[in-house]
Amino acid sequence: QVQLVESGGGLVQTGASLRLSCAASGVTFSEYVMGWFRQAAGKEREFVAAVSRGGFSTSYSDAVKGRFSISRDNAKSTVILQMSSLKHEDTAVYYCAARGGGFLTTARVYDYWGRGTQVTVSS
Numbered sequence: 001q002v003q004l005v006e007s008g009g010g011l012v013q014t015g016a017s018l019r020l021s022c023a024a025s026g027v028t029f030s031e032y033v034m035g036w037f038r039q040a041a042g043k044e045r046e047f048v049a050a051v052s053r054g055g056f057s058t059s060y061s062d063a064v065k066g067r068f069s070i071s072r073d074n075a076k077s078t079v080i081l082q083m084s085s086l087k088h089e090d091t092a093v094y095y096c097a098a099r100g101g102g103f104l105t106t107a108r109v110y111d112y113w114g115r116g117t118q119v120t121v122s123s
Contacts, residue, residue, distance in 0.1 A: 007021050037095045063089075093118050
């Protein structure tokens with residue numbers, strides 16, 4: 001079955017960097033748009049970043065643009081979210097998601113989800 005497993009979360013201080021990874025299995029990884037979403041306590045899940053199947057197109061939310069970078073390695077079935085200049089408001093559970101359709105950033109259209117990894121940024 002399809003599995004997406006996130007790793008790399010943790011507790012860091014404001015201004016620090018963190019690298020999240022998502023390993024996929026059970027899918028032909030290169031056929032899926034990959035996205036990262038996050039959900040802070042008491043808030044709705046929100047889009048963070050997405051990367052196209054070939055890795056040539058990316059999209060970011062305004063909140064993270066210029067600080068976060070998404071990339072993928074289709075040979076390793078892995079998608080990376082490199083986060084820098086972290087702020088307290090980046091604190092959330094970060095989810096990896098896969099979409100078999102077109103390049104979209106709306107959470108409800110993604111087909112598969114990981115269980116998430118907690119990122120906590122102390123101020």
